[in-house]
Amino acid sequence: MIDLLKEVARGKRGARDLNYEEAARAAEAILGLTASPVQIGAFLIAERIKLESVEELEAFVHVCRKYAHRTPQREGLDCAGPYDGRKISFIATFPTAFLLSAAGLPVTLHGADSLPPKWGITLQDIMFEAGIDIARHSREEAMLAASESDVLYADAQKWCPPLGGIRDIREEMGMRTIFNTAEKLVDYGCSPYIVFGIYHNTVFDRLARLLIKLGYQKALIVQGVEGSEDLYIDRPSRVYTIADGQSSLDIIDPESLGLDIAVPEVNWTARVQLMTAEAVMQGGGHLAFYNQTLLNSAVRLHLAGKAGSVEEGMYICKALLDTGKAWDVYMKWKSSLRGCQTAAQSPG
Incomplete structure (x- = not known):
């Protein structure tokens, strides 16, 4: 998680968007609680300042879906x-x-x-x-x-x-x-x-x-x-x-x-x-x-x-x-x- 934090927490000008694979790793670390609470809080604040990219959002959605109980209903x-x-x-x-x-x-x-x-x-x-x-x-x-x-x-x-x-x-x-x-x-x-x-x-x-x-x-x-x-x-x-x-x-x-x-x-x-x-x-x-x-x-x-x-x-x-x-x-x-x-x- 630390290496990912270094990329998103360099400040508004220095921070870069994560690619899909990197963002998925971050989401796994957060949702699996393998990252510490301090690291999770720092990452989420850094993303809030930087603003989430489409790829980052997509990765977080997919990881959430991976751990969710999803049951197809009639087309709705x-x-x-x-x-x-x-x-x-x-x-x-x-x-x-x-x-x-x-x-x-x-x-x-x-x-x-x-x-x-x-x-x-x-x-x-x-x-x-x-x-x-x-x-x-x-x-x-x-x-x-x-x-x-x-x-x-x-x-x-x-x-x-x-x-x-x-x-x-x-x-x-x-x-x-x-x-x-x-x-x-x-x-x-x-x-x-x-x-x-x-x-x-x-x-x-x-x-x-x-x-x-x-x-x-x-x-x-x-x-x-x-x-x-x-x-x-x-x-x-x-x-x-x-x-x-x-x-x-x-x-x-x-x-x-x-x-x-x-x-x-x-x-x-x-x-x-x-x-x-x-x-x-x-x-x-x-x-x-x-x-x-x-x-x-x-x-x-x-x-x-x-x-x-x-x-x-x-x-x-x-x-x-x-x-x-x-x-x-x-x-x-x-x-x-x-x-x-x-x-x-x-x-x-």
């Missing part, structure tokens, strides 16, 4: 949002997952307990409020729920144990590292489609080249709400669409689709997130969050070829929301996981 969509959570916005990707499933598109969600730098509300926090303690569920139970609902949730630190092994180091560092990107691309369901959230538009090109290298059939990179994969509902969102090995910049404007609406100020907690999502899935709730779920679902449905246009996707998804089909899928998923939990708690 991977929703790759930030593991450090959200603080000031609605997590529309949660109800969107069940709406997409109701429309015939299987979905994989994944995450972990909150991480730096944001330490926000996570999908697992919302699930806990719904009575699902994901830490108590096996991968087999998650897959059973997916078989009944076409929505898979993967607890990253259970499905890729080495990520759990370096959690303490990441918490002590308290900053973004290369793993904030790599962990979102493990692709537990082996999906041909992905929607991936970013914060800064300066990484659009790098991430587009990475997703092309990773072989996704189609991908959407979204400069979304709080760096998430969620499109804004109160203003346009910049996106990169990737298909056939090519990428193109686009703007998705909710106003042009008749959906633009002011977002109310909300004191978000995990409980409020759950209540808002459940209201939307039952065809109600505040119009801003209903529309945001509708927009994100329609765009993702179109990306995966399940709708001929975003407008058609909106028509399909609105009917599924208003008739309770998305709610039915959610209840199947929730009942499966809670049923496993209850069985595990029963004596004898």
Whole structure:
């Protein structure tokens, strides 16, 4: 590890990018904990200063995948949002997952307990409020729920144990590292489609080249709400669409689709997130969050070829929301996981 550190830690001007083989060696040393905590921290900080190259990111993703439990699902969509959570916005990707499933598109969600730098509300926090303690569920139970609902949730630190092994180091560092990107691309369901959230538009090109290298059939990179994969509902969102090995910049404007609406100020907690999502899935709730779920679902449905246009996707998804089909899928998923939990708690 020391020889690799010498290359990436020479300062902003002297540092060089590692080639794929070197980066893979570094990832192996970190995830295998053969490097010391000091070496791991130094490497991650040096990469943060230098900025990760496409080859380095690709190597780290592949090494993460090597140690992960990856189970091919029916051809579906991977929703790759930030593991450090959200603080000031609605997590529309949660109800969107069940709406997409109701429309015939299987979905994989994944995450972990909150991480730096944001330490926000996570999908697992919302699930806990719904009575699902994901830490108590096996991968087999998650897959059973997916078989009944076409929505898979993967607890990253259970499905890729080495990520759990370096959690303490990441918490002590308290900053973004290369793993904030790599962990979102493990692709537990082996999906041909992905929607991936970013914060800064300066990484659009790098991430587009990475997703092309990773072989996704189609991908959407979204400069979304709080760096998430969620499109804004109160203003346009910049996106990169990737298909056939090519990428193109686009703007998705909710106003042009008749959906633009002011977002109310909300004191978000995990409980409020759950209540808002459940209201939307039952065809109600505040119009801003209903529309945001509708927009994100329609765009993702179109990306995966399940709708001929975003407008058609909106028509399909609105009917599924208003008739309770998305709610039915959610209840199947929730009942499966809670049923496993209850069985595990029963004596004898």
